[in-house]
Amino acid sequence: MACGASAQQTADSGSSSEDRQSLANRYIHEILPYWQHRLQLEEWNVHVLLSRPEDLRPGTLGNIHWDRDKKSATIRVMDSTGYHTDLTAMLKDMQVTVVHELVHLELASLPVSEADRSNQEFAIDRLTDALLAADEGRMLSGYLSVANPPALSR
Ligand SMILES: [Zn+2]
Numbered sequence: 001m002a003c004g005a006s007a008q009q010t011a012d013s014g015s016s017s018e019d020r021q022s023l024a025n026r027y028i029h030e031i032l033p034y035w036q037h038r039l040q041l042e043e044w045n046v047h048v049l050l051s052r053p054e055d056l057r058p059g060t061l062g063n064i065h066w067d068r069d070k071k072s073a074t075i076r077v078m079d080s081t082g083y084h085t086d087l088t089a090m091l092k093d094m095q096v097t098v099v100h101e102l103v104h105l106e107l108a109s110l111p112v113s114e115a116d117r118s119n120q121e122f123a124i125d126r127l128t129d130a131l132l133a134a135d136e137g138r139m140l141s142g143y144l145s146v147a148n149p150p151a152l153s154r
Helices: 017-038 087-106 114-134 138-144
Strands: 045-051 062-067 072-078
Touching: 017 045, 017 072, 017 087, 045 087, 062 087, 072 087, 087 114
Parallel strands: 045 072
Antiparallel strands: 062 072
């Protein structure tokens, strides 16, 4: 995970921290419907937002809260101030967070005992890796190309 990674900042003079933040915000809103569709979670009303690192539980990169009756959920993703990596690594990691939290939602209907919770985290991480490996670079390559803005419909 990018958390704590010390990758060097890109030398791209055109990307201020505010650019990174607004790009991150746009990115998470763009990938959410794609992954929601792939995971067949379209009946859920899912919101995604960036969250300051200090507003997240220490050592976590995001979280999700859901209301099963209302079929609504909110995903929080650590914002760009928590990342000291280049833009690509940051966006990739944010995508990992979004997919990870959506897999939680996928499993929301299954009862989980406290004892199984960390096992479930491992399983979710592996599922997330597998999903993203199958999708490697697809969203990102289009997204990072200024000349070819990504299509919004899929
Ligand atoms: Zn988790």
